[in-house]
Amino acid sequence: MVKYVTTPIYYVNDVPHIGHAYTTILCDMFKRYQTLKGNECLLLTGTDEHGQKIENSAKSRNKTPKEYADEVSFKFQNLWNKFDIAYDYFVRTTNEAHDSGVKKAFEEMYKNGDIYKGHYEGNYCISCETFFTKRQLIDNRFCPDCKKETSPLKEESYFFRLSKYEKKLLDWYKENPNIIMPLHKRNEVIKFIEGGLSDLSITRSGFKWGVSLPPFIDDSRHIIYVWLDALLSYITPLGYGNDIPNKMYLFNDATHFVGKDILRFHAIYWPAFLMSLNLPLPKQIYAHGWWTIEGVKMSKSIGNVVNPDDIVNAYGLEVMRYFLIREVPFGQDGDFSHKALVDRANSDLSDTLGNLVNRLLGMSEKYFDLNLESESFDYLKNEIEQVSQIIKSLESYMINMMPHKYLEELWKIFDIANVSIAKYAPWEMMKSDKTDEVQALLVFISNILSKGALLLYPILPHTAREMMKCLKVDFSSYNKLIENDELLNKFSLTKIPPLFPKLEVQNISTAEEKSDLKDKVSIDQFSKLDIRVGRVIEALEVKNSNKLLMLKIDFGANVGVKQIVSGIAKYYSPNELQDMLVCAIINLKPTKLMGILSEGMVLSAEDSEGALRLISVDDIEAGSKVG
Numbered sequence: 012m013v014k015y016v017t018t019p020i021y022y023v024n025d026v027p028h029i030g031h032a033y034t035t036i037l038c039d040m041f042k043r044y045q046t047l048k049g050n051e052c053l054l055l056t057g058t059d060e061h062g063q064k065i066e067n068s069a070k071s072r073n074k075t076p077k078e079y080a081d082e083v084s085f086k087f088q089n090l091w092n093k094f095d096i097a098y099d100y101f102v103r104t105t106n107e108a109h110d111s112g113v114k115k116a117f118e119e120m121y122k123n124g125d126i127y128k129g130h131y132e133g134n135y136c137i138s139c140e141t142f143f144t145k146r147q148l149i150d151n152r153f154c155p156d157c158k159k160e161t162s163p164l165k166e167e168s169y170f171f172r173l174s175k176y177e178k179k180l181l182d183w184y185k186e187n188p189n190i191i192m193p194l195h196k197r198n199e200v201i202k203f204i205e206g207g208l209s210d211l212s213i214t215r216s217g218f219k220w221g222v223s224l225p226p227f228i229d230d231s232r233h234i235i236y237v238w239l240d241a242l243l244s245y246i247t248p249l250g251y252g253n254d255i256p257n258k259m260y261l262f263n264d265a266t267h268f269v270g271k272d273i274l275r276f277h278a279i280y281w282p283a284f285l286m287s288l289n290l291p292l293p294k295q296i297y298a299h300g301w302w303t304i305e306g307v308k309m310s311k312s313i314g315n316v317v318n319p320d321d322i323v324n325a326y327g328l329e330v331m332r333y334f335l336i337r338e339v340p341f342g343q344d345g346d347f348s349h350k351a352l353v354d355r356a357n358s359d360l361s362d363t364l365g366n367l368v369n370r371l372l373g374m375s376e377k378y379f380d381l382n383l384e385s386e387s388f389d390y391l392k393n394e395i396e397q398v399s400q401i402i403k404s405l406e407s408y409m410i411n412m413m414p415h416k417y418l419e420e421l422w423k424i425f426d427i428a429n430v431s432i433a434k435y436a437p438w439e440m441m442k443s444d445k446t447d448e449v450q451a452l453l454v455f456i457s458n459i460l461s462k463g464a465l466l467l468y469p470i471l472p473h474t475a476r477e478m479m480k481c482l483k484v485d486f487s488s489y490n491k492l493i494e495n496d497e498l499l500n501k502f503s504l505t506k507i508p509p510l511f512p513k514l515e516v517q518n519i520s521t522a523e524e525k526s527d528l529k530d531k532v533s534i535d536q537f538s539k540l541d542i543r544v545g546r547v548i549e550a551l552e553v554k555n556s557n558k559l560l561m562l563k564i565d566f567g568a569n570v571g572v573k574q575i576v577s578g579i580a581k582y583y584s585p586n587e588l589q590d591m592l593v594c595a596i597i598n599l600k601p602t603k604l605m606g607i608l609s610e611g612m613v614l615s616a617e618d619s620e621g622a623l624r625l626i627s628v629d630d631i632e633a634g635s636k637v638g
């Protein structure tokens with residue numbers, strides 16, 4: 012059966028970052044692994060372009076939502092092209108065909124009795140585009156997922172009868188225990204369903220940027236909720252509800268990769284929608300963890316967003332792919348740091364793999380003019396057996412989505428090759444005329460590298476191809492070398508440039524740092540400063556410092572609460588600051604003062620004696636922009 016794998020479709024209110032690259036590379040790896048095994052697999056990615064968040068972002072840039080979406084969607088597509096992501100579909104939720112598919116699905120659900128009109132009363136988080144009931148919120152106000160402030164929302168809405176699918180979903184998970192991986196994530200989902208599912212509000216009426224309801228309902232006040240719209244993007248490019256040639260059969264074997272933050276949408280809402288539409292359910296949902304950057308959550312307001320293109324330009328595409336997949340067990344959170352990336356590349360890619368290829372080429376050229384032939388592997392039988400055992404174990408790591416372990420084990424075959432060179436010392440054997448044994452060793456190593464190249468293809472496609480060119484093997488050898496565990500006895504090698512020269516940590520400035528503030532500032536540069544009014548909700552003295560105060564400042568619905576350390580202790584007591592409206596820059600790079608995280612800078616004026624007075628404003632909402 013043809014397989015189908017999807018990335019989440021990315022919101023266009025954000026430029027591509029390392030988290031997006033991670034999901035996309037995982038899907039690319041999945042597809043290439045299937046291709047290697049001879050299975051056809053199609054990959055979908057795309058952009059999620061509707062919703063209030065995007066309407067707001069466009070407005071703040073004086074663009075129409077479509078202009079803005081076009082711009083960012085192209086950035087995603089260009090980047091995936093540059094990264095050679097083997098995608099087959101790039102869906103945009105603003106495409107006409109998608110629009111018609113969403114309307115069709117709404118109509119079907121309606122006709123199946125799963126949609127009714129009612130009133131929604133609860134809170135809405137614009138950042139997550141998610142509805143919450145009061146009991147789900149933190150302190151009755153804050154979003155349980157992103158912690159930003161939510162807004163109360165009471166409006167007429169159409170509802171999807173999610174509650175009707177509670178039992179069906181639980182039965183489905185019982186009958187198919189391995190759908191969600193890692194397994195502990197499955198338990199979280201089941202617990203959530205067992206806690207009771209309320210019907211889901213699936214329309215919004217406060218703004219316009221979305222898919223309108225199907226004409227037969229004749230209600231132009233509402234647009235379709237962005238998550239219903241977005242999830243359907245997995246099937247509209249396959250011809251669901253539009254006139255794109257029908258390939259819905261692909262959905263019989265669908266795998267979704269998602270971040271842990273959006274698992275609920277994929278593991279509860281999406282299968283329920285599909286049940287309502289009488290369509291097949293996904294075969295697999297893989298939920299990955301989140302990347303922090305040098306220990307800090309990645310965020311635009313902190314200014315530490317890692318642009319994957321910068322990483323690729325500094326260290327190379329294959330190094331980034333290897334690091335992202337090898338460094339962190341799938342499903343767990345991981346930390347991205349330049350040092351960790353460089354250390355890993357230098358030890359695994361340069362010292363172990365690159366060096367092995369060099370040594371093979373060097374000795375084969377010196378002793379045998381790059382032409383090797385032998386069948387006398389007897390003295391290497393232990394090593395040959397070890398390599399076979401390792402290779403046999405690899406498939407289960409891919410099936411159970413443990414690609415870091417797949418690589419860890421695969422590297423053991425390269426280690427066996429390096430250790431054999433040290434153990435048998437071919438240069439010594441040559442001195443005592445043991446040419447056959449040396450040739451056997453080099454043929455064995457060429458076999459290890461040939462098998463290794465094929466098995467590396469899903470993760471390092473370009474390196475694999477380069478190695479295959481060097482060894483003159485191709486994908487048609489997969490059955491012989493991997494499935495049948497055979498050895499080739501003849502190699503005619505081609506020299507290739509050294510793989511993975513050693514790397515050094517590069518000093519890459521973030522987008523914010525790149526703007527040159529030393530010179531005069533342009534309006535554009537000035538507008539990059541995010542200065543906001545915030546209300547001090549807590550002020551504390553900092554231990555061992557007579558200068559610093561630690562402030563918790565609420566910057567309103569879109570930003571939330573930030574912690575800022577400020578050198579004003581000599582001029583203000585904590586009590587005086589309570590509830591004061593202050594102005595602060597909130598998109599400075601975070602820093603630590605006396606070991607305490609500071610996420611911005613409170614603005615103050617200095618008098619001729621050097622005393623500081625905070626810049627405050629009268630009676631305006633927290634979160635208001637200054638500038």
Ligand code: MSP
Binds near residue numbers: 019029244309
């Ligand atoms: N548009 C929705 C998805 C709709 S799918 C029908 C969305 N978009 S997103 O752009 O916000 O996120 C896309 C993916 O990026 C998610 O899987 C999310 O988990 C992932 N990541 C965003 N930040 C991340 C990290 N810091 N680390 C790893 N992945 C992260 O949600």
